[in-house]
Amino acid sequence: MLHRRLAALAIVALVCAGPALAQDKKPPLRTGVDGTFAPHAMPKLGGGIEGFQIDLFTEAAKRMKRDITIDAVSFSTLIPGMQAGRYDFIAAPTTVTKERAENMLFTAGYIWTSFQFGIKKGSAPIKGWEDLKGKAVAVNKGTPYEKLAKEMGEKHGFTVQVYDTQPDATQAVLSGRAYATLGGNTTIVYAASKNPQFIADLELKETRAHWAAPVPKNNPQLRAELQDALDCMKKDGTIAKLAEKWFGKKPDADDLAVVITPGYGVPGMPGYDPTPHELKCG
Incomplete structure (x- = not known):
């Protein structure tokens, strides 16, 4: 009888824990690129897209322990799409300007x-x-x-x-x-x-100028998580290898593909957070 009660309690506990465990798994990151901007993103034989941006942010999402969906659209629709909530961030190479930085948060630059x-x-x-x-x-x-x-x-x-x-x-x-x-x-x-x-x-x-990833202005946590993943990829040479693969040239010593800048964002631009943080790479 005791064994039956314990078994029943265990089943109830698993049923109750199921939704909680499901809630712990974050939804896929939603982002977009200009799918004709070779070699950053371009159609591949057999369907889908490939390029530097695809490899870069697929790996970044993996390090964030998140799945990712990447839409191929016109560049001019990406910023409005993110501002409307369709995208969590923009994976297309986006030039950091003062005007843009006043309306969005940027990660540190990942390439010049x-x-x-x-x-x-x-x-x-x-x-x-x-x-x-x-x-x-x-x-x-x-x-x-x-x-x-x-x-x-x-x-x-x-x-x-x-x-x-x-x-x-x-x-x-x-x-x-x-x-x-x-x-x-x-x-x-x-x-x-x-x-x-x-x-x-x-x-x-x-x-x-810096090419960086924009996120909505009200989501500094995502900016920090995304930049941490990118910084770890700089630290272990992943971005440098991707740059050499897609651009045919090894990054220079002062290239943003290898240089980790302090704080979060782009120094000197609106939205930059100079607060020091310890980089923890798994």
Whole structure:
């Protein structure tokens, strides 16, 4: 009789514990990328997407002990999607600017970016903005490249063509609709490596900035958890290996792929938390 009662109590305990155990498991992280922004994210044979961002944040989620779902969408829909609650953070490479940092929290940067022009083979190299007078520059919609190109276009007398994806902007150059495209250095160099008719041209060194992961402004805990995972991946060389795999170049000693910055966020930007914290990597 005693054994029957103990068995019954054990069953009741398991039934009661079931929902609690289920509640302990956090739901999958929801995020998105621009699925045409090679080599960061791009379609793969057989379906799905692959690239630096996919490997980076799949591994980060694993270290956070979370599953992850990554949508491939247009970059211009990502920030509104996160602000509307559709995404927990943005996995697409996102340039940290003062304006953006006032409306979102950023992790520390995980890689440097700079602006670079791409031109068609045989075109005269670009030495400065003044060389673009009377020409057209193609850019990806909703990016800092669009913003800078429009500002400089008004000043130097060139037009700006806006496209939904960076490959579309590159194609505009190859087809002759635009003289050049302005984009991130990694994507321009990658496109040039895949098409001998496309040349990686002038890199604007003064535009070097952090690429980091944005999270909603009201979720500093997620920012901390995500940055801790990324920092641990810097510490053990994982990000450096991924960068070499996808960009074909080993990161320099001062690259954000290997440098761990203090605090949470990007120093000098709104939302930066300088509070020291101990990094615990499993």
